[in-house]
Amino acid sequence: MAAHILVLVLLAFTCSLTDASDPSPLQDFCVAILKPQPPVFINGFVCMDPKMVQADHFFFYGLDMPGNTSNNVGSNVTAVNVNQIPGLNTLGVSLARIDYAPYGLNPPHTHPRASEILTVIEGTLYVGFVTSNPDNRLITKILYKGDVFVFPEGLIHFQFNMDKTNAVSISGLSSQNPGLIIIANAVFGSNPPISDDILAKAFQVDKKVIDLIQAQF
Numbered sequence: 001m002a003a004h005i006l007v008l009v010l011l012a013f014t015c016s017l018t019d020a021s022d023p024s025p026l027q028d029f030c031v032a033i034l035k036p037q038p039p040v041f042i043n044g045f046v047c048m049d050p051k052m053v054q055a056d057h058f059f060f061y062g063l064d065m066p067g068n069t070s071n072n073v074g075s076n077v078t079a080v081n082v083n084q085i086p087g088l089n090t091l092g093v094s095l096a097r098i099d100y101a102p103y104g105l106n107p108p109h110t111h112p113r114a115s116e117i118l119t120v121i122e123g124t125l126y127v128g129f130v131t132s133n134p135d136n137r138l139i140t141k142i143l144y145k146g147d148v149f150v151f152p153e154g155l156i157h158f159q160f161n162m163d164k165t166n167a168v169s170i171s172g173l174s175s176q177n178p179g180l181i182i183i184a185n186a187v188f189g190s191n192p193p194i195s196d197d198i199l200a201k202a203f204q205v206d207k208k209v210i211d212l213i214q215a216q217f
């Protein structure tokens with residue numbers, strides 16, 4: 001009996017260690033109370049009374065509308081996660097539309113909590129990700145309309161529109177709240193800034209180079 005319990009505990013522990021995305025739900029749904037947020041902080045959001053749940057809690061509209069790509073990088077991400085659809089709370093999935101101006105770039109970034117599967121709806125993208133240490137291998141592919149590509153959880157990746165026409169992609173992500181770290185912004189544009197002594201040593205360049213890059217953010 002005790003041995004059985006031990007095996008179960010070990011199994012549960014192993015499962016939680018190998019779980020690569022959001023924890024599984026413990027009920028049909030747990031529609032988030034986003035506003036006003038109750039004064040408790042849990043992993044995810046507090047559920048509303050299931051009797052109050054309506055179709056609109058699982059609904060979003062307007063993903064046919066392109067995002068505005070008139071910015072420094074020429075891309076725009078329209079995220080559809082738990083913050084837009086409260087019914088996604090505890091379900092471990094979300095969606096994003098990415099628009100790219102000609103030669104627009106979705107700059108190197110990571111999602112700390114999600115793998116991503118992307119399909120090209122329009123245009124041509126050069127995409128890639130970098131494996132973790134010690135190899136830091138760059139894995140890239142040119143994607144055409146209808147192609148699908150995967151970015152594994154946590155790895156740095158990017159998408160670049162190679163063409164002189166607009167491009168559009170749609171991504172599924174394995175978290176209700178994938179998170180986003182844009183490498184350049186996080187490293188050179190943090191608030192307050194990381195000291196240029198630290199970054200000069202890390203990047204093996206003169207502090208002036210660091211100051212110049214930091215001034216861009």
Ligand SMILES: *[C@@H]1O[C@H](CO)[C@@H](O)[C@H](O)[C@H]1NC(C)=O
Nearest residue numbers: 066067068069070071076077
């Ligand atoms: C993305 O597009 C939306 C809708 O056009 C716009 O409100 C938002 O400011 C854009 N974001 C960026 C970073 O350009």
Ligand SMILES: *[C@@H]1O[C@H](CO)[C@@H](O)[C@H](O)[C@H]1NC(C)=O
Nearest residue numbers: 066067068069070071072076
């Ligand atoms: C897109 O954003 C730019 C810069 O913020 C702005 O000038 C322009 O009016 C926006 N375009 C649309 C269609 O909203």
